[in-house]
Amino acid sequence: MLSWMRRLAVRYDVPVRDLLRGAGTRRRISSSRTIATRLRNQPGLVARLGLTAEQTKPFIKVQPLTAATTNYSATFGHSLPSQPQFRYCPYCLAEADPWWPDHWHSPLSWICPTHHIYLLNACPACGQPPHGQFAWIGHVIELHRCPSRRPTTPRAGHQRSHEWCNADLTTAPTTTAAPAGVAGQQLLHDWANDPPTAPVTVAGLDVTHRIAFQALVELIDAGTPGVDLLDLADDPAEMGPALADAAHVLSAADLSSAADRATMLTYDGPHAPVRPTSRLTNHRYSPLLAAIQLAGIRDHLPTADQMMFRTVHHAPRYPATHLHDPQQIRQLRLPEHNPRLPEPTPAWIPQTIWPLCVPEPLLGCTNHALRDSLLAMALVKIGNHEQWMKICQHLRLPATHPNRIGTYLRYAQARGTWPAIHTALDSLITRLQHHPPPIDYQQRRMTGRNINLLTEAVQVGRRQHPTDTGLRTLTRQFWERFTAGDIAYGPEALRLDPDTPSYADYRRLNPLRHADLFHSAHQYLLAIHMAEGPLIWTPEQSR
Template identity: 25%
Template sequence: MNEQPAGADRRGRSGRAPHRARPLREIPGGFDITEWPISVPTFDGELAESWLSRVAARYQVTPSALLHLANGGPVTLSPANTAQVTTAIANLVRARKPPTLSNEQDDEIRRWAATYGRRTRKRQGASFCPRCLSDPTPYWRAEWSGALSLVCRRHRVLLVETCPTCGKRPFGTHSSWTQRISSMWMCPSRRDEDIRAHRTRRAWCETDLRTVLAPPASPTELDAMLLLHEALDAGAQAPRDVATAMHWTATSGERAHAYLELIDEQVPANRWPDTSARELVSAVGVAAQIITADSLEHVEALAARHGVLDPVGSHTPIWPKEHDIHPRNPLLMSLRLGSLSAHLSLSQQLMYRTASERPRAPVRVEHRAGGRRLTEGTWPARGWVPPVLWDGELADHVVAAGSYGPAALSLALSKVGSSVPLRAIAVDLGLPAWLADRVAAILGGRSRPDQERLARSLEQLFARLEANPPPVNYSKRVAVARDLAMVRAAAVEAAALQLVALDERGEAGATVALWVAYTGSHPRFCPLLVPGQSTPSLPPRVDRTDFLRIGFQLLPHGEREPLAWSPP
């Protein structure tokens, strides 16, 4: 190996020592040279493009050059990298915080779309208020880029959507506005010129946006837009706070989503970017009229006039469906069901609970069958109600004599909040299926006032059961008592413990008595008896109280379950 002279490993061919970068010396006074000297803070709620334009103008470079300097190479601004780029520049110019990338109202619209399965499309660029841009320190608001930002709440005028000279929406592209230093009130777009020199760029628009006239709007339209903005702000900031509509209470989130559902029913959300501001303002006005209506009759008239709250549509579907594609807004369902209450049958009034403080659609549960998603109705009062209603409850609503009236009351009470057919309820309670078809005729007649009065009484009794759920599951007892052999054996053993031997008729009477006490039904509905047969009675030698107590202990029941119960 050839030997090298000392120091040759530190020298190049020229024999000179290579240049070595010296570390920057510390500057006294704590000045940090990693930051840029001029601070450009952000305004509250400022649009990212607005702040980048102001920073570029302050340093007298184009926004494109600013992005290049801050990121060490060419950068094309896009929704995917805006947050990263603006944060890096904010750190360099010592801004208190990065600019606003999205406003609360757009966030609330996205939550609504995700909750109700609606499709949306973002609109590029921003509208503007000429009077706001005329301020001494003008800047573009982030809310101006919102999907439903149609009005300036400060000056109570409609926002201007496009520049009147070039016809473009400001900041509608991610690259053209970054190539020029411009003032906040100057249109940042290029003109679409048909005649220009070959291989030359289009001229800048440079329209003074402060001189543009805002579209006129009536006080009613402006008030409707302000109501929408207030609802969206409340839904975004405190979605669980209490809000009111007519005489019903709802949450702020439900109220905000009710506005959006009504607007979407008139103009689908995926068409909002292509729809004129005037048409959207009209849709907002209809939504505001419905939600702030002072009566259900007014709601019904507005729905019929504007074609909203469609009972068979996807926003407020009234009738239960086999497949529920979209969830339903509780506030809109209350408004629509309340407005349709006068046109619903007794069974439908009970199902939708129109006599309650908050009409609602019956809850449906989802299950899978063979790879398919199926929904089925629920029955809130199942197990709470005996086949024959308790003595003394709602007796003034019974027209038919005998057991059919209390049995019809039990069917009606079981129907409250349930989408299960009345015939299925009757079979579950051990009642004849034909009775389900005659509930309205048996209870209070067929007149509308009688049905509404009955619905209110049933709703009040249902509320009492909700507050104090019965300790007895009557549906389970009816299912158990279908085994008449088991009931008969318990009746015979209970009588034998009293040293009473039962003949055939006495055995039948004891079985019927125990079956009635156990199920809460009536002897007429006992399957042991043949229609038209007289009801056998319990033998006189049998102590009824002790017999029923012993027989109940011999039949299946809960640990602390009483034989009989009545609502408090």
């Protein structure tokens, strides 16, 4: 668009500002973006300039690299430069029919893909960035000349004067880029030009062009600490090594090879951190770089981190946080993570894990109440960044459980059963993502704290199905079925110490003999809108 307007001005020897005024625009024009907006939204203005709307589409549409850069900055929370600066290639401007391509305005354009030289960001004569000032709109000048005014130093008693530079930009000295840097720049253009959701294989993973583009930019940023990639004032020649290194990482055949090459990624850095966990909840990160980073260290991570990052999968991932809204989750998850599936939530998980979800021989703990509650905690931890204490609060478990879960996980590691347990838990979470429970266990646990309500429901069922079993025992059994918990961790008024004979006697009772009574009690809670879903539910077993 800028090239076309300047050509039009040279052809008629009329400044761009006057051309637009003559075509009918009256409001003040303050930037190149304003010109594009006017032409896009005012077909009559385009017609008076002698073109059809179809002819102007190539000039006013957003170019792919610009669109990809804008999407990157929005996704990762960066700010784009507001100044209308351009970089340029002297060789391109020296051609018979020169023009200023839109990608020269992108801060991610450092190397000319045609002439393989570093782009320049300043005039060799005046030192000003081309089109850094909007004064060119009132000046008729050939496209290969600097459209800026020369900077001057005001003297006492004299009016400030700014002469036009008019320097020949084709005479600026150039620096040839290394082939590896050229390849990196070309990769940026290729991934920006293709549709954002189109598939591409990078480091052995099937990703989208959008994810690949953003990972490449993040790697370049990691390789240039202290440099703002989105600042057009930075010297493009400084980006050559980082471009080459980033392309080298993403050209690896698999995740392990890419992890070996990605030496610019640090475990506590700003691009693909592993520690501290607080970083993961306050920023957005590339899912491809996360997979590369975690693939190289998955076997050395603590068990809690293995669950959080879901390292049993070929491509590990970061846990979902409040930053992952439904629109962005598709950009922050790899296609193989199936981003359309809901993210796991503690509301899916009962206080004690469902029976037979993990093969019994792997577990090796005789205290079933403790073991099943610890497994429920581990299940919540899959893909979850929260600390153990917070998970205990979700499940209404004792404050001693954060210490006990660590002991149990070390015990499983010592027995050599931890990898199989981890795989079984992650497989269960995946099944729950495909078929979420029809019960909100979080809500059930809250309702279960109301002992009077549960007792009232049991009494309703007892009137319909008389029994000689005590009311307190029936309420305990109903609480366990309603919340899918263990009475050892129930409300204080119902709780039984698992180390006492009373708990052992209670466990010998068969709650199935009161199934009709509990069904009636559940129907009562449904009728007064204190419960939703079936009374009990178990996930399908894996095949």
